[in-house]
Amino acid sequence: MTPVVHRVVGRIQETDDVTTLCLEPVTGARMDFRPGQFNMLSAFGVGEAAISLSSAPGDRGPLRHTVRDVGAVTRALCQRDVGDLIGVRGPFGSDWQVPQRTVGTAVKDVRDTVVIAGGIGLAPLRGAVHELVAASHGGGGRVFLLVGAREPSQLVFNDDMEAWARDGARVLVSVDRASPQWHGRVGLVTALLSDAGFDPANCRALLCGPEIMMRFTARALVDMGVAPEAILVSLERNMQCGLGWCGHCQLGPFLLCRDGPVVPYAGIVSQLLTERER
Amino acid sequence: MAKSNNPSVSSKVQLGEVVVLRLDGLDSLVARLTALGFETKGPVVRDGAVVPGPITGVADLPVGVHDEQAPGSYRLTRGDDGRLFDWAVGPGSWKAEFFPPSQEVWRAVKVGDSMQFTESAPLAPLAIVGARPCETAALDVLDRVLKDGAHRDPVYADRREGAFVAVVECATPASTCFCSSMGTGPGIEGGFDLALTEIDDARGHRFVVRAGSDAGVEVLSVLAHEEALDEDLEARGRVLDQAAARMGRQLQTEGLASLLARNVEHPRWADVAERCLSCANCTLVCPTCFCSDVRDTSDLDGTLERRRVWSSCFDLEHSYLHGGAVRTSASSRYRQWMTHKLSTWWDQFDTSGCVGCGRCIAWCPVGIDITEEAAFIAASDGATPANAVSKASAP
Numbered sequence: 106m107t108p109v110v111h112r113v114v115g116r117i118q119e120t121d122d123v124t125t126l127c128l129e130p131v132t133g134a135r136m137d138f139r140p141g142q143f144n145m146l147s148a149f150g151v152g153e154a155a156i157s158l159s160s161a162p163g164d165r166g167p168l169r170h171t172v173r174d175v176g177a178v179t180r181a182l183c184q185r186d187v188g189d190l191i192g193v194r195g196p197f198g199s200d201w202q203v204p205q206r207t208v209g210t211a212v213k214d215v216r217d218t219v220v221i222a223g224g225i226g227l228a229p230l231r232g233a234v235h236e237l238v239a240a241s242h243g244g245g246g247r248v249f250l251l252v253g254a255r256e257p258s259q260l261v262f263n264d265d266m267e268a269w270a271r272d273g274a275r276v277l278v279s280v281d282r283a284s285p286q287w288h289g290r291v292g293l294v295t296a297l298l299s300d301a302g303f304d305p306a307n308c309r310a311l312l313c314g315p316e317i318m319m320r321f322t323a324r325a326l327v328d329m330g331v332a333p334e335a336i337l338v339s340l341e342r343n344m345q346c347g348l349g350w351c352g353h354c355q356l357g358p359f360l361l362c363r364d365g366p367v368v369p370y371a372g373i374v375s376q377l378l379t380e381r382e383r
Numbered sequence: 384m385a386k387s388n389n390p391s392v393s394s395k396v397q398l399g400e401v402v403v404l405r406l407d408g409l410d411s412l413v414a415r416l417t418a419l420g421f422e423t424k425g426p427v428v429r430d431g432a433v434v435p436g437p438i439t440g441v442a443d444l445p446v447g448v449h450d451e452q453a454p455g456s457y458r459l460t461r462g463d464d465g466r467l468f469d470w471a472v473g474p475g476s477w478k479a480e481f482f483p484p485s486q487e488v489w490r491a492v493k494v495g496d497s498m499q500f501t502e503s504a505p506l507a508p509l510a511i512v513g514a515r516p517c518e519t520a521a522l523d524v525l526d527r528v529l530k531d532g533a534h535r536d537p538v539y540a541d542r543r544e545g546a547f548v549a550v551v552e553c554a555t556p557a558s559t560c561f562c563s564s565m566g567t568g569p570g571i572e573g574g575f576d577l578a579l580t581e582i583d584d585a586r587g588h589r590f591v592v593r594a595g596s597d598a599g600v601e602v603l604s605v606l607a608h609e610e611a612l613d614e615d616l617e618a619r620g621r622v623l624d625q626a627a628a629r630m631g632r633q634l635q636t637e638g639l640a641s642l643l644a645r646n647v648e649h650p651r652w653a654d655v656a657e658r659c660l661s662c663a664n665c666t667l668v669c670p671t672c673f674c675s676d677v678r679d680t681s682d683l684d685g686t687l688e689r690r691r692v693w694s695s696c697f698d699l700e701h702s703y704l705h706g707g708a709v710r711t712s713a714s715s716r717y718r719q720w721m722t723h724k725l726s727t728w729w730d731q732f733d734t735s736g737c738v739g740c741g742r743c744i745a746w747c748p749v750g751i752d753i754t755e756e757a758a759f760i761a762a763s764d765g766a767t768p769a770n771a772v773s774k775a776s777a778p
Contacts, residue, residue: 349533352675
């Protein structure tokens with residue numbers, strides 16, 4: 106329960122209410138983690154919140170956490186400035202199981218990977234996309250990134266998306282409501298699926314976004330012929346300890362801090378997503 | 384003519400051996416544990432209920448106290464029999480002794496360029512005299528959550544591993560009890576340092592005692608005890624048989640976990656919600672409910688404090704996620720509580736979350752009965768709001 110003190114060494118204002126904090130430990134080495142895992146971040150004196158890591162394990166440089174200001178703790182985190190201290194506990198939970206970058210070894214998994222994100226749901230996927238794009242140059246499968254957002258101003262990681270596209274990923278973006286400057290697609294993220302060009306029979310899909318978006322996207326993928334077992338979703342509930350003790354992050358049979366946040370869609374999860382108030 | 388016990392001796396007892404303690408022996412047990420440095424606690428009467436509290440001897444125990452329990456009702460009565468353990472569990476469980484309702488986790492101050500943390504000090508070693516079998520079963524359940532998982536809660540685990548537990552088998556279950564159904568009582572066969580059975584018959588008021596650990600052997604060996612005779616063992620058997628026979632309730636556990644898992648849309652949840660006040664009494668008296676909030680506060684002098692405080696899945700805040708609570712309706716919260724206890728606890732911790740102590744029934748202000756709710760759903764497996772309506776409107 107005692108956090109490791111980190112210092113804010115950089116901050117990126119992603120949108121009006123989304124901030125990426127770049128953190129270095131005050132003493133000691135940077136933690137190891139896998140894409141999809143999360144940390145408990147303390148805004149000292151205010152409280153703690155579960156925030157996914159948005160950097161990639163293979164990156165040099167500070168840990169990144171991308172925080173949306175939606176409550177007292179996340180607001181305090183978003184207001185932290187360079188030089189301020191933040192407590193970090195973790196990493197916790199399951200990950201996207203993407204291939205890790207290892208120099209000189211061929212990547213064995215040659216399946217297409219479809220990464221589908223809604224809004225800030227791209228944050229826990231950012232590290233995975235980094236790893237997947239790198240792996241695609243070492244014999245790994247193709248990478249497809251489908252991103253949906255309510256409006257263009259809500260899109261995060263625009264520079265990354267451009268870089269991934271240059272690096273060979275197929276990146277498609279759609280917004281629910283266009284702005285006058287928007288010349289891209291308008292509509293739900295599910296509308297991008299048929300144009301993406303991945304092989305449904307030989308792919309895996311990584312989904313993170315609002316539950317209703319994941320529910321309909323997963324269903325659409327299955328309808329296209331993607332095996333439910335090949336779909337992973339990242340689920341969220343109130344997480345207060347990260348250790349499996351506090352009981353808040355229960356979702357049916359899961360303690361999501363321990364058994365999630367990344368879980369297979371097949372089976373019980375596909376059912377849970379259709380049930381109210383779980 | 385009945386054989387008489389051998390005169391009292393202090394001699395080395397073997398693990399699993401059965402001996403007899405008289406009242407003065409029980410008094411010595413409490414004194415001995417305290418002398419060994421334990422904070423010694425047992426059942427005491429406070430505010431009209433039997434609850435855990437500090438004890439210094441037999442006189443502090445609920446002498447001649449009995450209880451009457453029913454859904455939504457708990458009353459103590461007094462007799463002149465001098466028996467110490469003729470009551471069923473009250474509102475206070477031993478959970479609070481290991482997992483305090485409010486506990487400091489750490490304090491921190493800013494020192495120079497960083498922070499300095501002071502983690503909370505360990506609690507003193509605890510000795511319990513008079514926990515019920517269902518209560519040690521509950522602690523075993525909590526162990527799986529707080530001690531034996533991937534992350535060990537050091538305060539809980541240290542206190543638990545250092546504790547001395549003398550169980551008293553249950554002779555007088557309440558009408559709300561169903562430990563027989565859960566396999567957690569009224570007797571106990573393991574997981575204790577000492578197990579006592581109170582017997583008060585023609586051969587006197589005494590305790591049949593078994594040592595279940597080396598610590599139990601050590602303590603028992605220095606107490607004045609008598610050899611147990613066949614008559615004592617038979618008397619214990621009668622106590623347990625009578626206790627099982629007067630168990631007030633039962634829960635059909637076979638297939639229960641999957642029954643509840645497939646009935647999340649059952650109309651009964653809405654029916655319970657009509658009665659449930661979402662007051663969280665059931666979770667507070669439950670000996671296995673472990674939910675907690677993590678709360679940070681700061682003092683004007685700059686000191687920060689993190690506390691862990693009991694919370695309840697009946698609280699709207701429990702499922703708060705950006706934008707609001709996930710479980711807003713009372714039906715979804717009762718469903719969460721009951722399906723967790725009897726169904727998803729198995730998925731999470733490979734055990735039932737219910738030990739059949741009946742506290743949630745007695746202490747529910749409107750008398751909601753978990754056994755009745757489970758039985759109702761079992762009898763109408765597969766009902767949904769839609770087919771319930773169509774049944775009701777069928778000619």
